[in-house]
Amino acid sequence: MDTHVLHKPQTGMRIAGLSIFFLGFLIFTSSLFVGQYQISKKTLTALSRQVPTERLVKLAPLQNRNYTSKVALLADIEKYINDDGQVQPYQLGEYKLAILKEANIGLLKENPGLFFLCSIVLAAIGALVFILAGLKMPAGIQHNHIFFNSAMSRGVLGISAAVYLIGFYVLLYWYPEYIVNLLILSDPVSDFIRNMPADRWFLYGTLYTFAVAVMGVRMFVKYRHNRYHLVRTGSVIFFQLGFAFLLPAIMERLNQPSMDLKNAWPLNYSFFMDWNLNSLTSSGGFGLFLLFWGIVLALIVVPAMTYFFGKRWYCSWVCGCGGLAETLGDPYRQLSNKSLSAWKIERWTIHSVLLFAVVMTVMQIANFLSDGNVFANYTWRVNQAYSFLIGSAFAGVVGTGFYPLMGNRVWCRFGCPLAAILGLVQKFKSRFVIVTNGGQCISCGNCSTYCEMGIDVRWYAQREQNIVRAACVGCGVCAAVCPRGVLRLENSDPAMRLNIVPDDECGL
Amino acid sequence: MSENLVVIGNGIAGITTARHVRKRSNMQITVISAETEYFFSRTALMYVFMGHMRFSDTKPYADDFWQKNRIDLIYGKVEHIATESKTLHLLDGRTIPYDKLVIATGSKSNKFGWPGQELPGVQGLYSWQDLELMEDNTRGISRAVIVGGGLIGIEVAEMLLSRNIPVTFLVREEFYWDNILPKDEARMIGEHVRQHGVDLRLQTNLREILPDEKGRARAVVTDSDEEIACEFVALTPGVHPNIELARNSKIETGHGVLVNDFLETNIDGVYAVGDCAEIVVPGDARNRIEQLWYTGKMQGVALAKTICGERSKYERGIWYNSAKLMDIEYQTYGFVSNLPREGESSFYWEHSGARHSIRIVYDSETEKVLGFNFFGIRMRQDVCQNWIRDGKSLSFVIEHLRTANFDPEFFRRYEWEILTAYNDQYGDSLSLLGKVGLYDRLIGQK
Numbered sequence: 001m002d003t004h005v006l007h008k009p010q011t012g013m014r015i016a017g018l019s020i021f022f023l024g025f026l027i028f029t030s031s032l033f034v035g036q037y038q039i040s041k042k043t044l045t046a047l048s049r050q051v052p053t054e055r056l057v058k059l060a061p062l063q064n065r066n067y068t069s070k071v072a073l074l075a076d077i078e079k080y081i082n083d084d085g086q087v088q089p090y091q092l093g094e095y096k097l098a099i100l101k102e103a104n105i106g107l108l109k110e111n112p113g114l115f116f117l118c119s120i121v122l123a124a125i126g127a128l129v130f131i132l133a134g135l136k137m138p139a140g141i142q143h144n145h146i147f148f149n150s151a152m153s154r155g156v157l158g159i160s161a162a163v164y165l166i167g168f169y170v171l172l173y174w175y176p177e178y179i180v181n182l183l184i185l186s187d188p189v190s191d192f193i194r195n196m197p198a199d200r201w202f203l204y205g206t207l208y209t210f211a212v213a214v215m216g217v218r219m220f221v222k223y224r225h226n227r228y229h230l231v232r233t234g235s236v237i238f239f240q241l242g243f244a245f246l247l248p249a250i251m252e253r254l255n256q257p258s259m260d261l262k263n264a265w266p267l268n269y270s271f272f273m274d275w276n277l278n279s280l281t282s283s284g285g286f287g288l289f290l291l292f293w294g295i296v297l298a299l300i301v302v303p304a305m306t307y308f309f310g311k312r313w314y315c316s317w318v319c320g321c322g323g324l325a326e327t328l329g330d331p332y333r334q335l336s337n338k339s340l341s342a343w344k345i346e347r348w349t350i351h352s353v354l355l356f357a358v359v360m361t362v363m364q365i366a367n368f369l370s371d372g373n374v375f376a377n378y379t380w381r382v383n384q385a386y387s388f389l390i391g392s393a394f395a396g397v398v399g400t401g402f403y404p405l406m407g408n409r410v411w412c413r414f415g416c417p418l419a420a421i422l423g424l425v426q427k428f429k430s431r432f433v434i435v436t437n438g439g440q441c442i443s444c445g446n447c448s449t450y451c452e453m454g455i456d457v458r459w460y461a462q463r464e465q466n467i468v469r470a471a472c473v474g475c476g477v478c479a480a481v482c483p484r485g486v487l488r489l490e491n492s493d494p495a496m497r498l499n500i501v502p503d504d505e506c507g508l
Numbered sequence: 509m510s511e512n513l514v515v516i517g518n519g520i521a522g523i524t525t526a527r528h529v530r531k532r533s534n535m536q537i538t539v540i541s542a543e544t545e546y547f548f549s550r551t552a553l554m555y556v557f558m559g560h561m562r563f564s565d566t567k568p569y570a571d572d573f574w575q576k577n578r579i580d581l582i583y584g585k586v587e588h589i590a591t592e593s594k595t596l597h598l599l600d601g602r603t604i605p606y607d608k609l610v611i612a613t614g615s616k617s618n619k620f621g622w623p624g625q626e627l628p629g630v631q632g633l634y635s636w637q638d639l640e641l642m643e644d645n646t647r648g649i650s651r652a653v654i655v656g657g658g659l660i661g662i663e664v665a666e667m668l669l670s671r672n673i674p675v676t677f678l679v680r681e682e683f684y685w686d687n688i689l690p691k692d693e694a695r696m697i698g699e700h701v702r703q704h705g706v707d708l709r710l711q712t713n714l715r716e717i718l719p720d721e722k723g724r725a726r727a728v729v730t731d732s733d734e735e736i737a738c739e740f741v742a743l744t745p746g747v748h749p750n751i752e753l754a755r756n757s758k759i760e761t762g763h764g765v766l767v768n769d770f771l772e773t774n775i776d777g778v779y780a781v782g783d784c785a786e787i788v789v790p791g792d793a794r795n796r797i798e799q800l801w802y803t804g805k806m807q808g809v810a811l812a813k814t815i816c817g818e819r820s821k822y823e824r825g826i827w828y829n830s831a832k833l834m835d836i837e838y839q840t841y842g843f844v845s846n847l848p849r850e851g852e853s854s855f856y857w858e859h860s861g862a863r864h865s866i867r868i869v870y871d872s873e874t875e876k877v878l879g880f881n882f883f884g885i886r887m888r889q890d891v892c893q894n895w896i897r898d899g900k901s902l903s904f905v906i907e908h909l910r911t912a913n914f915d916p917e918f919f920r921r922y923e924w925e926i927l928t929a930y931n932d933q934y935g936d937s938l939s940l941l942g943k944v945g946l947y948d949r950l951i952g953q954k
């Protein structure tokens with residue numbers, strides 16, 4: 001009897017899935033280079049809504065020239081449209097993006113739907129085939145070979161993945177004109193859902209949702225023996241697909257102000273900006289409802305839910321960043337730093353960001369209430385700075401781009417101001433605790449290794465202490481991987497919680 | 509000058525002693541080990557081999573912890589203990605003086621004199637060096653044979669399977685580990701091991717290991733004269749105290765280093781703790797050798813008190829242990845013997861999927877519970893131990909099972925099935941007490 005093949009994931013299926021995935025990935029990446037560029041009369045007409053006429057006419061000399069690559073056209077656009085150097089850099093970027101999107105001609109422009117299917121959808125199918133092969137392995141903890149796998153242990157593959165991700169984020173945030181082709185291939189989907197062409201946030205939202213859903217299926221397969229993870233993963237997929245992706249799109253389709261209803265302040269740092277408040281207060285009942293909900297969410301729902309369930313109700317059940325971390329990021333959770341110094345740095349950085357966000361919010365509200373008289377220009381600039389440094393560079397580039405280098409919760413752990421607030425509530429006033437089961441801990445270290453928040457769970461478990469840590473997002477993985485069943489996430493009587501301050505710095 | 513404590517062995521027992529002595533005193537503390545520079549978790553060896561963790565992840569304390577807490581570490585082998593001069597002599601020639609000495613040298617793998625047991629390709633699994641050897645010994649092989657069915661054997665099987673190496677598992681007993689487990693549980697686990705693709709041979713003994721022309725292991729021969737080709741043989745029939753060092757000194761030894769309840773040896777100021785200690789039990793009961801992680805820890809805590817002047821007996825309390833047999837978690841509390849003992853009965857329930865079971869051993873006369881075996885269900889240690897300590901009755905326990913459950917939230921609960929089985933077997937009509945969670949009520953789970 002030789003059924004040992006059980007332990008080999010269905011190799012054929014794995015290879016097939018991987019090949020399909022890479023084919024989709026290749027088409028996705030090479031679609032960036034498909035097509036040529038030409039500014040025709042039609043192009044100019046189509047652009048009239050996005051670029052002011054006095055700027056648009058300057059493009060006339062470029063008409064009917066053929067450009068084989070973006071680079072040449074971009075240089076010309078810059079030269080002609082900004083001949084007086086008066087266009088703001090941000091505006092210029094938007095113009096470039098719009099012009100490039102209209103000027104693209106060729107295979108991609110003619111068959112965007114086909115490209116969408118052969119790239120994103122094909123890659124998703126490949127990934128699913130690969131993932132479903134895992135069903136042939138016995139259900140149980142599947143961490144074999146993680147530290148031998150280059151992709152998951154900062155090897156060449158891991159570093160390559162990081163470079164790709166970081167590159168993608170840099171282009172998305174600051175040079176979107178270079179990924180205009182990806183907007184073109186998402187047009188049909190955007191048109192179908194929102195009845196409008198794709199912008200880069202729609203593209204990002206689509207990729208994000210695909211990632212959460214496909215890698216969510218991976219979590220279903222990996223943890224099919226553990227209902228906590230099944231329910232939790234179902235929840236993050238639901239909130240990403242429904243609340244972050246579809247609902248705002250439907251609001252846009254209905255010409256209403258759109259908002260991700262679960263994106264609480266201060267993670268949503270523009271909520272109190274004058275343009276947002278103005279838009280909400282001037283769009284009738286629905287706008288006012290959104291305004292009301294945004295405030296209730298931040299002031300009542302967040303603290304109340306955290307009191308009853310701990311930070312986890314948000315961070316590993318609802319949040320979009322958390323959702324991506326728990327699905328796409330799961331293969332990288334072991335890369336979080338567990339050292340005491342990382343813990344120290346984390347407390348400094350996350351509370352600094354919180355302070356930054358609070359100061360900015362005070363400015364935003366004062367600015368709004370005073371009709372722009374207080375902090376007027378500064379508010380805008382501070383918001384710009386926050387958006388650049390925290391919203392884009394930290395949350396996006398570092399937060400996700402660094403998954404394969406520093407684990408899947410870099411942003412949540414070191415940066416997220418909402419996590420900072422939730423953490424303070426969790427630490428000082430909450431029913432949530434991870435209970436340690438007597439003296440059963442064998443100090444093996446699985447819990448600490450797989451804690452994405454870099455908490456040294458073993459340190460508490462081996463001294464028979466319950467775990468109350470501001471950082472803990474309640475993912476439940478420590479409890480799942482513990483081979484002795486030592487840990488249990490509970491919402492219990494606050495009296496059950498122990499003082500968590502180490503009795504001396506060296507932690508004897 | 510403060511007193512000078514030296515500990516031989518940086519395993520859980522020696523390290524716990526050192527840490528707790530540091531908590532209580534200003535003594536100078538030195539820990540010597542020949543295995544690894546820093547304390548690591550032996551129980552995690554398998555996870556390093558399987559790629560779940562790196563060696564550094566198995567170290568429960570950061571490397572700077574020791575200096576911060578003024579615990580000096582020496583990486584070296586002690587060759588001789590001279591109790592008259594109170595000095596230790598190391599292999600590298602160093603001489604280390606001590607005022608108080610703790611022997612915490614752990615265990616060694618058993619080998620029962622099988623022909624061929626010293627061949628290259630044949631080994632046990634205990635130390636970090638064993639793990640490195642196993643890495644070399646298993647590279648590119650096409651079959652492995654494991655001899656001896658205990659907890660380490662099943663871990664080795666899991667390790668090999670993770671590398672896709674086919675495994676034949678020779679077990680002397682009628683059912684897997686049935687010298688410890690009652691037959692029902694032993695059968696269930698045996699089935700589980702087989703489901704993982706292990707070629708489990710019960711009631712099979714090793715006769716000899718055959719070498720190839722290069723002198724490496726090439727096959728084993730069983731007691732039914734079957735020859736099984738394999739390039740790797742793991743010998744895992746248990747461990748015995750590592751007492752070579754003590755045996756060649758004035759310190760008294762038996763199977764282990766002989767100590768009293770205070771973990772004191774016959775020599776003043778010399779103690780033994782952990783796997784290597786044999787606690788003498790007066791009368792004709794058998795001496796105690798406890799080869800577990802938590803007992804090593806508890807002994808270390810008790811010994812630290814004694815060393816620091818608060819002479820304290822080592823008292824283990826109610827016995828418990830836990831393990832994971834491939835994918836099935838196991839917990840035991842109190843005493844559950846493999847064969848029913850005089851005056852004891854037991855209630856057993858097993859789920860139809862053969863991955864969850866519970867056994868409650870009780871006094872046939874008084875119905876007081878004496879021990880539990882749980883498979884595939886996590887239970888609360890304090891609740892289970894209190895039931896035994898307080899002499900709760902079987903029916904009380906059945907009714908209150910819910911309060912002891914420690915499974916993660918949303919898990920399927922089995923209390924109702926267990927209760928029904930109990931009522932059927934005993935013609936009783938008990939019902940479950942204790943609160944049902946909101947989620948369970950929502951999905952109609954009783």
Ligand SMILES: Cc1cc2nc3c(=O)[nH]c(=O)nc-3n(C[C@H](O)[C@H](O)[C@H](O)COP(=O)(O)OP(=O)(O)OC[C@H]3O[C@@H](n4cnc5c(N)ncnc54)[C@H](O)[C@@H]3O)c2cc1C
Binds near residue numbers: 663782
């Ligand atoms: C693979 C495996 C899995 C296990 N799993 C579990 C489990 O799940 N649960 C459980 O309760 N128990 C488990 N155990 C048993 C547990 O690990 C031991 O009971 C425990 O480690 C013993 O600790 P100790 O401190 O007494 O000795 P050890 O950990 O053996 O430490 C003794 C140290 O002393 C050193 N030493 C010995 N002689 C000398 C010398 N002359 N000079 C210098 N140094 C010397 C040795 O090199 C060693 O490092 C497992 C054991 C193994 C091997």
Ligand code: SF4
Binds near residue numbers: 474478
């Ligand atoms: S402590 Fe456990 S539940 Fe909390 S974040 Fe870490 S792994 Fe997740």
Ligand code: SF4
Binds near residue numbers: 443457462484
């Ligand atoms: S995983 Fe479990 S046994 Fe291992 S160190 Fe953590 S709590 Fe202890």
